[in-house]
Amino acid sequence: MDDVVYMVRGGTREACQRELDRLCELLGARPTMRPTDGTGRGWVARAVPVPAAAVEPAEQ
Secondary structure, eight states: OOSOOEEEEESSHHHHHHHHHHHHHHHTEEEEEEEESTTSSSEEEEEEEOOGGGSOOOOO
């Protein structure tokens, strides 16, 4: 299991997916669990940071 896990919670699947996409873009994370309503109240999704070695250097 990863040390850092981000969780997104939303009232709808669309809202949860939108915020998951935003979080991944802003923090350089990757989704590990797409939005689901099977975990209780509302919709939840998860992401983890991409390891630094997996990030390709920007072209110059």
